[in-house]
Amino acid sequence: xxxxxxxxxxxxxxxxxxxxxxxxxxxxxxxxxxxxxxxxxxxxxxxxxxxxxxxxxxxxxxxxxxxxxxxxxxxxxxxxxxxxxxxxxxxxxxxxxxxxxxxxxxxxxxxxxxxxxxxxxxxxxxxxxxxxxxxxxxxxxxxxxxxxxxxxxxxxxxxxxxxxxxxxxxxxxxxxxxxxxxxxxxxxxxxxxxxxxxxxxxxxxxxxxxxxxxxxxxxxxxxxxxxxxxxxxxxxxxxxxxxxxxxxxxxxxxxxxxxxxxxxxxxxxxxxxxxxxxxxxxxxxxxxxxxxxxxxxxxxxxxxxxxxxxxxxxxxxxxxxxxxxxxxxxxxxxxxxxxxxxxxxxxxxxxxxxxxxxxxxxxxxxxxxxxxxxxxxxxxxxxxxxxxxxxxxxxxxxxxxxxxxxxxxxxxxxxxxxxxxxxxxxxxxxxxxxxxxxxxxxxxxxxxxxxxxxxxxxxxxxxxxxxxxxxxxxxxxxxxxxxxxxxxxxxxxxxxxxxxxxxxxxxxxxxxxxxx
Numbered sequence: 001x002x003x004x005x006x007x008x009x010x011x012x013x014x015x016x017x018x019x020x021x022x023x024x025x026x027x028x029x030x031x032x033x034x035x036x037x038x039x040x041x042x043x044x045x046x047x048x049x050x051x052x053x054x055x056x057x058x059x060x061x062x063x064x065x066x067x068x069x070x071x072x073x074x075x076x077x078x079x080x081x082x083x084x085x086x087x088x089x090x091x092x093x094x095x096x097x098x099x100x101x102x103x104x105x106x107x108x109x110x111x112x113x114x115x116x117x118x119x120x121x122x123x124x125x126x127x128x129x130x131x132x133x134x135x136x137x138x139x140x141x142x143x144x145x146x147x148x149x150x151x152x153x154x155x156x157x158x159x160x161x162x163x164x165x166x167x168x169x170x171x172x173x174x175x176x177x178x179x180x181x182x183x184x185x186x187x188x189x190x191x192x193x194x195x196x197x198x199x200x201x202x203x204x205x206x207x208x209x210x211x212x213x214x215x216x217x218x219x220x221x222x223x224x225x226x227x228x229x230x231x232x233x234x235x236x237x238x239x240x241x242x243x244x245x246x247x248x249x250x251x252x253x254x255x256x257x258x259x260x261x262x263x264x265x266x267x268x269x270x271x272x273x274x275x276x277x278x279x280x281x282x283x284x285x286x287x288x289x290x291x292x293x294x295x296x297x298x299x300x301x302x303x304x305x306x307x308x309x310x311x312x313x314x315x316x317x318x319x320x321x322x323x324x325x326x327x328x329x330x331x332x333x334x335x336x337x338x339x340x341x342x343x344x345x346x347x348x349x350x351x352x353x354x355x356x357x358x359x360x361x362x363x364x365x366x367x368x369x370x371x372x373x374x375x376x377x378x379x380x381x382x383x384x385x386x387x388x389x390x391x392x393x394x395x396x397x398x399x400x401x402x403x404x405x406x407x408x409x410x411x412x413x414x415x416x417x418x419x420x421x422x423x424x425x426x427x428x429x430x431x432x433x434x435x436x437x438x439x440x441x442x443x444x445x446x447x448x449x450x451x452x453x454x455x456x457x458x459x460x461x462x463x464x465x466x467x468x469x470x471x472x473x474x475x476x477x478x479x480x481x482x483x484x485x486x487x488x489x490x491x492x493x494x495x496x497x498x499x500x501x502x503x504x505x506x507x508x509x510x511x512x513x514x515x516x
Contacts, residue, residue, distance in 0.1 A: 247289025
C-alpha cells in the first residue's frame with residue numbers, strides 16, 4: 001500500500017461552501033465550482049493527477065472565512081483481506097490529519113472515495129455494496145479525529161454512487177454514468193491551468209517493473225557474469241574505487257547516448273527505444289555497481305538541468321532489467337528514479353518509485369527517507385544543495401590530484417629516457433563528469449570494511465564469501481572459459497523461464513543503509 005499525502009500543484013487549490021465546491025484559484029486565477037456528487041467524482045483524477053485504481057482516497061477540506069479549500073490528499077490501496085480494512089482506514093485518516101497538522105493546516109472536513117473495477121461476474125453496483133463497510137470505516141476513523149466526512153463516493157465500471165445522498169433522483173441505485181474524460185468544465189479549466197492527468201497507476205508502474213518477456217534470460221545471464229567479475233573487486237578495498245569510477249563513467253556514457261537519441265512519441269515507444277540503446281552487459285554492470293552506497297550517492301547528482309531527463313530514463317531502464325532473482329537489486333535504480341522525479345517536480349512518479357523500491361527491499365533506508373520527505377511536502381532543494389556541493393568538491397579534488405600527478409611526473413622525467421617530459425601523465429578529467437568514489441571516507445565517516453560490504457553484495461556463483469575475501473578465488477574471466485552460472489546452464493538446456501539460484505548472486509541491499 002502506498003501513501004500519497006500530497007499531489008502535484010498547490011495543496012490548497014479549491015473552496016467549498018454549503019452545496020458548492022469551487023476548485024481554484026490556479027496560476028491563471030481560474031475558479032471552478034463543484035456543486036454535485038457527479039462533479040466531485042469527475043474531480044478526483046484532477047485532484048490526484050492520475051486515475052486511481054483499487055484505491056481508497058481521502059481529500060481534506062480546510063476552512064477559510066466560512067469557506068473550505070481542498071487541502072491534502074491521501075491514497076491507500078484497498079487491502080484484499082477485509083480483516084485489514086479497519087487498520088488501513090485508520091492509517092489513511094491519521095496520516096492525512098497529522099500531516100496537515102504538521103504543516104499548520106488541520107483538515108476541517110473530508111471527502112472520501114473508494115475506487116475498484118468489478119471482478120469477473122460482478123457489476124459496479126456489487127462493488128459499491130461490497131465496499132460499503134470500508135467506506136463506513138473511513139467515516140468512523142475520520143469522526144474519531146473530529147473531522148467529519150461530508151461526502152463518500154464509490155467509482156466503479158464507469159459509474160459512481162454516493163453513500164451519503166438518499167435521493168434516488170440525484171443518486172439512483174444503479175449509479176450515475178461518469179462523463180467522458182476531458183469533456184467537463186473542470187477538465188477544460190484544468191487544461192488551462194496546466195494540470196495534467198497521467199493515466200492510471202498501473203500504466204506508470206509498468207515503466208518501472210522488471211521485464212516479463214523478451215531478453216529476460218539473456219539479462220539474467222549477463223547479471224550472473226557481471227557478478228562473477230565485479231564482486232571480488234568490490235570486496236577488495238584496493239579495487240573498490242576503480243569499480244565506482246568505471247560504473248559512473250559508463251552511466252555518463254549511457255546518459256549522453258540517451259540525450260542524443262531521436263525523440264519518439266508515446267511513453268511505451270520511448271521506453272522500448274531506451275531499452276534498445278542499453279545492452280545486457282551494460283545494464284548488468286550498472287545495476288551491480290550501484291549496489292555500492294557511495295557510488296549510488298554520486299549518481300544521484302544527475303538530478304537537474306539537461307542531465308535529469310536522460311538520467312531518469314536510465315534509472316527506469318535499469319529497474320526494468322532487474323529480472324528473475326535480481327529483484328532486490330531494483331531498490332537502487334528505483335530510488336534514483338524517484339529522486340530525480342521528485343527533484344524535477346514530478347511528485348507522483350517519485351512516490352510510486354520510492355514505494356516500489358521499498359517493495360523490492362523494505363529496509364532500504366535511502367528510499368525510506370526520501371519517501372517520507374516527499375510525502376510530507378518538503379522542498380528537495382536542500383538535498384540538491386548538498387549534492388551540488390559534494391559534486392563540486394569531487395571535481396576539484398580530482399582535478400587537483402591530476403595536476404599534482406602531472407607535476408610529479410614532469411619533475412621525475414620519463415623513466416626510459418624517451419619522449420617529452422610529462423608525456424606519461426593522464427589527461428585531466430572532464431569537469432562535467434563525476435569523480436570516482438573515494439575509498440576510506442564518505443562525508444567524514446570511515447568506510448565499511450570488506451567483510452561488512454560482503455553482506456550486501458551478490459556472491460559469485462559457487463563461491464564462498466570467505467574465499468573471495470581471502471583471495472583464494474579469482475574473478476571469472478570474460479572469455480569462453482569462464483565459470484558457467486546456473487542461468488547459463490539453463491540456457492544450454494533450452495530452458496527459458498527459470499530463475500537463477502539465489503545462492504548464485506544476491507544482494508542484501510538494505511543492509512547497506514544501517515549506518516546512515
